[in-house]
Amino acid sequence: MAGENSARNVMGNYLKISDPEEVTEGFQSANPATLEVTKMVMKELKRNQFKGDDSQDPWEHLINFKETCALQKRSGKVTDDQKKLFLFSYSLTRKAKDWLYCLPARTIETWMDLEEKFLEKYFTKSQYDERKAELLGFKQERKESLSQSYERFKLLKRRCPNHRICAAELVCLFINGIKQKQRMFLDASAGGSVLQKTPVEVEELVQNMCQNQYNKIDDDEEDLV
Structure with a gap:
């Protein structure tokens, strides 16, 4: 059986x-x-x-x-x-x-x-579309400093690493997204216009401006002590 x-x-x-x-x-x-x-x-x-x-x-x-x-x-x-x-x-x-x-x-x-x-x-594709849209639509917020907006922009890039946006376009997205006053300071730091600088050079200028902003905050805090 x-x-x-x-x-x-x-x-x-x-x-x-x-x-x-x-x-x-x-x-x-x-x-x-x-x-x-x-x-x-x-x-x-x-x-x-x-x-x-x-x-x-x-x-x-x-x-x-x-x-x-x-x-x-x-x-x-x-x-x-x-x-x-x-x-x-x-x-x-x-x-x-x-x-x-x-x-x-x-x-x-x-x-x-x-x-x-x-x-x-x-x-998912919807997550990719959402994160890339956030990156493409980057705007400096009302009470956001340059350094804060730059850190947020870098975070948006990190959250969508396969964005397929070239370095020059990324720099343009950031510059066009910050306030006019900040763009004027950036042009002045570039010796006239950031358009005469390479993407790497513009990013270095932004980093230097952010560092100067950090140093100023530290100096102001020391003055209060």
Whole structure:
């Protein structure tokens, strides 16, 4: 009777695990490697875990993850890609970890492959459109200093790193977004007009003006002591 059930492939047979390794191995890249993860690195990975919620920034997670990866030494012939692929699962939890474990085993060959799939899943087109629109529509706020507006502009760029806007256009976006008085100061610092400067030179001028503003604030605070 038992042999007959096996030959007929009855419903009970479908409940049996046909490949135990497939169930227990979790995420596996095409060329896996193992590492002895330090306690400090593991603590950092767990502290900054990505859940897959809309409230979390996938780009920010990747930046934090790469910074943590740099703290982990490689051993033997383990490549940098293999290190990141091995550690990435520890940086995820809940829905995001479920997503990773559902990727077909041994189909991810490089870190770039996994990074692209992660962003395809968690950085949607609507998020991209929204962040790029914020960058393109940058305006200095009413009570915002030049240094504060510059820091906010840099944050907008950081939140949309794949904006595909050239350096010259980014500089134009910032200059056109600040108040007229600030643009006049910037032109004066440039010796007449920022149009006669390269994008790198204009950015250096802005940074110097911001630093001078910080120094003035520090001097004013010292005068109050």
